[in-house]
Amino acid sequence: MTDTNKFFKSAFSVDNVIFGFDDSDLKVLLIKRGEAPFAGKWALPGDLVYPNEDLDTAAGRVLEELAGLKNVYLEQVHTFGSVNRHPLGRVITIAYFSLVRIDAYNPISSSTMAQSVHWMSVEKVQEVKDLAFDHNDIFHACFQKLQRQVRSRPVGFELLPPKFTLTELQHLYESVLQTELDKRNFRKKILSMDILVDLKEMQAGVAHRPAKLYKFDQEGYNKAVAEGMSFELKESKPKRDAEKKKEVLASHF
Amino acid sequence: MTDTNKFFKSAFSVDNVIFGFDDSDLKVLLIKRGEAPFAGKWALPGDLVYPNEDLDTAAGRVLEELAGLKNVYLEQVHTFGSVNRHPLGRVITIAYFSLVRIDAYNPISSSTMAQSVHWMSVEKVQEVKDLAFDHNDIFHACFQKLQRQVRSRPVGFELLPPKFTLTELQHLYESVLQTELDKRNFRKKILSMDILVDLKEMQAGVAHRPAKLYKFDQEGYNKAVAEGMSFELKESKPKRDAEKKKEVLASHF
DNA sequence: GTAATTAGTGTAAATCATACACAAATTGCA
DNA sequence: TGCAATTTGTGTATGATTTACACTAATTAC
Numbered sequence: 001m002t003d004t005n006k007f008f009k010s011a012f013s014v015d016n017v018i019f020g021f022d023d024s025d026l027k028v029l030l031i032k033r034g035e036a037p038f039a040g041k042w043a044l045p046g047d048l049v050y051p052n053e054d055l056d057t058a059a060g061r062v063l064e065e066l067a068g069l070k071n072v073y074l075e076q077v078h079t080f081g082s083v084n085r086h087p088l089g090r091v092i093t094i095a096y097f098s099l100v101r102i103d104a105y106n107p108i109s110s111s112t113m114a115q116s117v118h119w120m121s122v123e124k125v126q127e128v129k130d131l132a133f134d135h136n137d138i139f140h141a142c143f144q145k146l147q148r149q150v151r152s153r154p155v156g157f158e159l160l161p162p163k164f165t166l167t168e169l170q171h172l173y174e175s176v177l178q179t180e181l182d183k184r185n186f187r188k189k190i191l192s193m194d195i196l197v198d199l200k201e202m203q204a205g206v207a208h209r210p211a212k213l214y215k216f217d218q219e220g221y222n223k224a225v226a227e228g229m230s231f232e233l234k235e236s237k238p239k240r241d242a243e244k245k246k247e248v249l250a251s252h253f
Numbered sequence: 254m255t256d257t258n259k260f261f262k263s264a265f266s267v268d269n270v271i272f273g274f275d276d277s278d279l280k281v282l283l284i285k286r287g288e289a290p291f292a293g294k295w296a297l298p299g300d301l302v303y304p305n306e307d308l309d310t311a312a313g314r315v316l317e318e319l320a321g322l323k324n325v326y327l328e329q330v331h332t333f334g335s336v337n338r339h340p341l342g343r344v345i346t347i348a349y350f351s352l353v354r355i356d357a358y359n360p361i362s363s364s365t366m367a368q369s370v371h372w373m374s375v376e377k378v379q380e381v382k383d384l385a386f387d388h389n390d391i392f393h394a395c396f397q398k399l400q401r402q403v404r405s406r407p408v409g410f411e412l413l414p415p416k417f418t419l420t421e422l423q424h425l426y427e428s429v430l431q432t433e434l435d436k437r438n439f440r441k442k443i444l445s446m447d448i449l450v451d452l453k454e455m456q457a458g459v460a461h462r463p464a465k466l467y468k469f470d471q472e473g474y475n476k477a478v479a480e481g482m483s484f485e486l487k488e489s490k491p492k493r494d495a496e497k498k499k500e501v502l503a504s505h506f
Numbered sequence: 507g508t509a510a511t512t513a514g515t516g517t518a519a520a521t522c523a524t525a526c527a528c529a530a531a532t533t534g535c536a
Numbered sequence: 537t538g539c540a541a542t543t544t545g546t547g548t549a550t551g552a553t554t555t556a557c558a559c560t561a562a563t564t565a566c
Contacts, residue, residue, distance in 0.1 A: 010304070012265060012334070012345060051263070051343060055334035079332045079347050081265070081308035090304060092265060092347075094332050167513075184515070185555070208511040209562035420544075437546070438524070461543040462531035 010090040014059045015046035015135065017077075017095065017142035018067065020102035021159040025121045026175035027102070028139065029067065030131075032116035037087045038132035042120070044139065046093060059096040066117065068106035073099040073158040077145045078138075085134045093133075097142040099158035122175075150176045154195055157216040165203060165211035166190070194220045263343040267312040268299035268388065270330075270348065270395035271320065273355035274412040278374045279428035280355070281392065282320065283384075285369035290340045291385035295373070297392065299346060312349040319370065321359035326352040326411040330398045331391075338387045346386075350395040352411035375428070403429045407448055410469040418456060418464035419443070447473040 018029040030042040045066050049058040056074065063069055074096055081092035107117060120128075125139055149155050156172045170186050190196065196214045203210040271282040283295040298319050302311040309327065316322055327349055334345035360370060373381075378392055402408050409425045423439050443449065449467045456463040 010264065012263065049334070052336055054336055055332065055345065076331060078329060079308065081302070081347070083305055083307055092308065094334070094345075165513085182556075183513090184557085187514080188516095189554095203513095205564095206512080207564040209513045209564095211513055418544090435525075436544090437526080440545080441547095442523095456544095458533095459543080460533040461541080462533095462545085464544055 010092075011048055012055075013046050013048045013091055013093040014055060014062060015044045015093050015095050015138055016059055016062050016074075017044055017097040017139055018063060018100055019097060019122075019146060019159065020100050020105065020119060021156075021172050021175065022102045022119065024171045024175065026159075026172070027119040027121050028125050030118050030120050030125070031066075032118070033132055034116075041130060041132040042118075042128060042135075043132035044135045048091075049094075055094050056096075059094070059098070063098055063100075066107070067100065069100050069104065073155075075145070075149070078141045080134055080138060082134065093138070095138045095142055097146055099146075099155060101159060101161060103161055147176060147178075154193070154216070154221060157221075163199060163201070163213040163215055165213060167211060169214075193224065195224060196220075263345075264301055265308075266299050266301045266344055266346040267308060267315060268297045268346050268348050268391055269312055269315050269327075270297055270350040270392055271316060271353055272350060272375075272399060272412065273353050273358065273372060274409075274425050274428065275355045275372065277424045277428065279412075279425075280372040280374050281378050283371050283373050283378070284319075285371070286385055287369075294383060294385040295371075295381060295388075296385035297388045301344075302347075308347050309349075312347075312351070316351055316353075319360070320353065322353055322357065326408075328398070328402070331394045333387055333391060335387065346391070348391045348395055350399055352399075352408060354412060354414060356414055400429060400431075407446070407469070407474060410474075416452060416454070416466040416468055418466060420464060422467075446477065448477060449473075 020027050020029065029045060031045050033039055033041055033043050045062050047058065047062050047065075049055060053061070055076070059074055059076075060070070060072075063072060063074070075098070077095045077097055079092060079094045083090065085091070085093070102119065122143060125131075129136060131139065146155070150173065155176070156169055159172055160168060166187055167183075169190065170181055170183065173186070174181055195217050197217045197220075199213045199215055201213040203213060273280050273282065282298060284298050286292055286294050286296050298315050300311065300315050300318075302308060306314070308329070312327055312329075313323070313325075316325060316327070328351070330348045330350055332345060332347045336343065338344070338346070355372065375396060378384075382389060384392065399408065403426065408429070409422055412425055413421060419440055420436075422443065423434055423436065426439070427434055448470050450470045450473075452466045452468055454466040456466060
């Protein structure tokens with residue numbers, strides 16, 4: 001199947017779609033390239049994988065070098081390997097996404113890689129059609145994966161600060177799913193999952209009724225996962241007849 | 254991000270978990286290796302990617318060289334790149350799975366790669382713990398992916414002959430999901446999806462009441478997909494109290 | 507103290523999933 | 537010829553889940 005003397009000049013890199021959540025906006029960390037190819041274009045952070053480095057390690061390294069963050073949630077998404085995707089040679093790239101708390105973000109200015117780093121909202125990224133290389137495709141694949149993930153894992157907890165309100169959590173889900181959710185149904189559901197702890201604390205300094213604060217219950221989550229629980233989400237928009245039809249088909253054997 | 258002079262001696266391969274369905278058994282195509290490393294061990298079919306070849310093309314080529322099959326359903330699953338996964342050098346591999354009809358399988362005996370090729374049932378593969386390289390991990394990842402896929406795409410149609418009975422289709426689903434399904438509920442559901450055409454033909458030559466034959470309705474499927482339909486499956490085993498609890502959590506916002 | 511703002515809460519109706527049993531159609535064989 | 541064996545094909549009632557929806561409570565700013 002493999003034969004070392006068939007090796008040819010090639011390399012592999014990792015690229016990382018780093019998601020953060022900030023003031024009701026889901027954002028992605030991009031770098032403005034200073035050098036050719038694609039000088040001046042926005043690109044996803046990435047790097048070649050070192051000879052003695054596992055792929056996941058390389059993706060983690062990129063994140064650490066760029067944002068000073070260790071041990072964040074990281075997931076491999078897809079490998080992009082079109083022959084001509086890189087102008088300087090045959091370079092395939094393994095795409096990852098990661099979830100970070102923007103409030104913990106700690107840019108290392110001395111990074112040689114970071115010419116100009118920017119948290120861009122996903123809406124904006126979706127409008128920028130000329131990211132470097134095939135990074136539009138990579139972003140798209142990773143965002144889609146996140147949207148699927150959020151339905152089966154309470155992915156939100158990596159993105160929010162340690163204490164948060166139910167409204168903040170709901171807004172996070174709405175940003176990820178790019179849809180609106182019904183407040184009462186959302187609360188009913190998420191509370192029934194037994195993955196939140198009511199901190200018996202209140203929000204302070206807001207010009208309206210203060211909200212209760214919650215934290216993520218790691219134990220409750222582990223138990224739920226062990227029991228094979230899945231976390232599903234559905235939008236709450238009013239359904240018209242045409243839309244209702246779909247749902248008939250979406251049901252189960 | 255990348256710099257051609259940083260290239261080091263490395264390569265990438267594709268490995269392919271080829272699923273087929275035969276007499277109520279889901280099977281995988283394996284090759285018995287004739288040469289070191291791992292001589293005598295079962296391995297997944299794969300090959301190095303050629304310098305001017307896209308990844309998907311390479312995966313398709315492996316399939317064509319080995320089984321004489323073109324244009325089959327092929328999907329990238331995961332990339333495996335542990336530093337020491339290959340004894341002869343740094344070789345990462347991009348894993349694919351494909352779905353083929355065993356009745357269309359057409360082995361090319363002159364293939365230099367094929368020492369000994371065998372369709373092994375997934376149950377058996379799950380018991381064989383010493384596939385070559387990290388192929389146990391690769392198989393596992395691909396089978397899991399198939400199990401997820403089958404819930405959101407009518408994946409079965411690539412695996413069955415053009416005309417089939419509902420019972421055959423049900424057995425296929427049961428093999429993939431490794432569970433039993435309720436006959437009446439399965440039929441109700443799959444027929445409601447509008448992806449099957451009743452051929453108004455009957456099975457012949459069976460020593461019992463003959464079943465109706467169906468074919469896959471490509472148009473109906475395309476339409477359903479366009480409408481954002483999802484195809485979900487659930488097992489039909491009796492639920493005891495402990496199990497019922499999970500389902501409460503599995504519901505939707 | 508009043509306006510503005512957001513938090514927090516319950517219920518009824520519709521839909522969907524599940525559990526379950528028997529008659530019909532064919533072949534093989536006595 | 538007909539009876540045993542086998543598999544097909546079909547409907548309904550129950551419980552669970554999802555959905556839609558509106559008002560009161562708590563706070564700040566002025």
